[in-house]
Amino acid sequence: xxxxxxxxxxxxxxxxxxxxxxxxxxxxxxxxxxxxxxxxxxxxxxxxxxxxxxxxxxxxxxxxxxxxxxxxxxxxxxxxxxxxxxxxxxxxxxxxxxxxxxxxxxxxxxxxxxxxxxxxxxxxxxxxxxxxxxxxxxxxxxxxxxxxxxxxxxxxxxxxxxxxxxxxxxxxxxxxxxxxxxxxxxxxxxxxxxxxxxxxxxxxxxxxxxxxxxxxxxxxxxxxxxxxxxxxxxxxxxxxxxxxxxxxxxxxxxxxxxxxxxxxxxxxxxxxxxxxxxxxxxxxxxxxxxxxxxxxxxxxxxxxxxxxxxxxxxxxxxxxxxxxxxxxxxxxxxxxxxxxxxxxxxxxxxxxxxxxxxxxxxxxxxxxxxxxxxxxxxxxxxxxxxxxxxxxxxxxxxxxxxxxxxxxxxxxxxxxxxxxxxxxxxx
Ligand code: GLU
Numbered sequence: 001x002x003x004x005x006x007x008x009x010x011x012x013x014x015x016x017x018x019x020x021x022x023x024x025x026x027x028x029x030x031x032x033x034x035x036x037x038x039x040x041x042x043x044x045x046x047x048x049x050x051x052x053x054x055x056x057x058x059x060x061x062x063x064x065x066x067x068x069x070x071x072x073x074x075x076x077x078x079x080x081x082x083x084x085x086x087x088x089x090x091x092x093x094x095x096x097x098x099x100x101x102x103x104x105x106x107x108x109x110x111x112x113x114x115x116x117x118x119x120x121x122x123x124x125x126x127x128x129x130x131x132x133x134x135x136x137x138x139x140x141x142x143x144x145x146x147x148x149x150x151x152x153x154x155x156x157x158x159x160x161x162x163x164x165x166x167x168x169x170x171x172x173x174x175x176x177x178x179x180x181x182x183x184x185x186x187x188x189x190x191x192x193x194x195x196x197x198x199x200x201x202x203x204x205x206x207x208x209x210x211x212x213x214x215x216x217x218x219x220x221x222x223x224x225x226x227x228x229x230x231x232x233x234x235x236x237x238x239x240x241x242x243x244x245x246x247x248x249x250x251x252x253x254x255x256x257x258x259x260x261x262x263x264x265x266x267x268x269x270x271x272x273x274x275x276x277x278x279x280x281x282x283x284x285x286x287x288x289x290x291x292x293x294x295x296x297x298x299x300x301x302x303x304x305x306x307x308x309x310x311x312x313x314x315x316x317x318x319x320x321x322x323x324x325x326x327x328x329x330x331x332x333x334x335x336x337x338x339x340x341x342x343x344x345x346x347x348x349x350x351x352x353x354x355x356x357x358x359x360x361x362x363x364x365x366x367x368x369x370x371x372x373x374x375x376x377x378x379x380x381x382x383x384x385x386x387x388x389x390x391x392x393x394x395x396x397x398x399x400x401x402x403x404x405x406x407x408x409x410x411x412x413x414x415x416x417x418x419x420x421x422x423x424x425x426x427x
Contacts, residue, residue, distance in 0.1 A: 191378075201386045218299045228247075
C-alpha cells in the first residue's frame with residue numbers, strides 16, 4: 001500500500017515558484033537570472049471602500065500583480081473569491097507568464113483578485129466594488145501595460161465595468177484595455193468557450209499520441225462553470241462520454257453518460273448544483289464531496305475548478321490514464337508526484353487551459369485592427385495556436401525525456417529567459 005508520508009507539502013505560491021526554479025535548474029540558467037524570473041515585477045495591494053445596499057460603508061482588499069512583462073504587456077484575469085490572498089494572486093500571475101510564453105503570445109503574465117464571495121453581494125454592490133478596485137489599480141492598467149480578463153467569480157459584465165471605469169478615467173473608450181468583454185463592447189466571439197475548447201483539443205491531441213482518440217473515452221469533470229461546462233459539451237461532440245460531474249454541491253455519476261442538455265436546463269431553471277438536478281446518482285455532497293469524483297472509474301479526469309483540488313488521497317485513488325488540468329494549479333505538488341509515480345499522464349494547466357488567454361489575445365488583435373472575426377474564424381485560430389503549442393511541447397518532452405510538467409515549465413522559462421537575455425539588464 002502506497003503511503004503519502006514522503007511527499008512534501010507546499011503552499012500555492014511555493015508550488016508555483018518551485019516549478020520555475022526546477023526549470024531554471026534544468027536549463028542551468030546563468031548569472032542569477034532565475035531570481036529575476038521568479039520575482040514579480042510589481043505587486044499592488046489596494047483598499048476598496050464601498051457602499052453596501054443598506055447604506056453602510058464596507059471595505060475589501062484587492063491586489064494586482066505584474067509577474068513578468070519582458071515579452072509584452074502583463075496579461076491575466078481578475079478573480080473574485082473569498083479565499084483570494086496576495087500569495088495566491090502572485091502564484092496565478094506566475095502561471096500566466098508561463099502560459100503566454102508557452103503559447104508564444106507577445107504578452108507577459110499578471111493576475112488580480114479581490115477577497116470576497118460575489119455570491120453574497122448584489123449586482124449593484126459588485127459593480128461598485130469593481131469600479132473602485134479598477135480606479136485604485138488604474139495606474140497599472142492599459143493596452144500596452146496590463147490587460148485584465150475574467151477569472152473565477154468574474155464575467156463579461158464585470159469586464160464591461162472594467163472597460164467603462166478605465167475609459168471614463170482617460171476620457172475616451174479603450175476597448176483593448178480588457179478582454180472577455182461583451183461582444184457589444186468589442187469582445188470576441190468564441191471567448192466563452194475558448195478555455196474549454198483548448199482543454200478538449202489538448203486532450204484529443206494527447207490521446208492521438210497514445211494511439212487513441214476521444215471517441216468513447218469516459219471523462220470525469222470537476223467544476224461545471226465556464227471551463228468545465230464547455231469542456232464537457234465539446235468533449236461530447238467528439239464522441240466522449242461524461243460519466244461524472246462535480247461542483248460545490250458534490251459529485252454525480254452515470255456510467256452510461258450524463259445528459260448535459262438536461263443538466264443545463266435544470267441549472268437554468270434554478271438548480272444550485274449538479275447534485276440538485278435529479279440527474280445521475282449522487283455519489284457525495286458538499287464541497288469536499290466534489291473530490292469523490294476522482295475515485296470514479298473513468299479514462300480521463302479534467303479538474304476544472306480551483307487550485308489544490310486534488311490531494312494525495314485523490315491521486316492515490318484515481319483510476320484514469322490521463323489528467324488534463326482545466327483549472328489553474330488543481331493538483332498539489334504531492335498529488336502531482338503520486339500521479340507521476342503511478343504512470344498517469346498529466347497535461348499541465350499552463351498548456352491545457354491556455355485557450356482562454358489565447359482567445360483574449362485574438363480579442364486584442366481584433367480591437368487593435370478595428371475588425372471582427374466570425375466565430376468559426378476565432379475558434380479555428382484558437383485551435384491552430386493550441387495545436388502548434390502542443391506540437392512544440394510534445395516534441396520537446398520526447399527529445400528531453402522530461403515529465404510533462406517539467407517540460408512545459410522548461411519551455412516557458414526558456415522563452416522568458418531568452419527574452420531577458422536579449423533585452424539585457426537595465427541600467
Ligand atoms: N483567467 C484566465 C486564465 O487563467 C484567462 C486570462 C486572460 O484571458 O487574460 O488563463
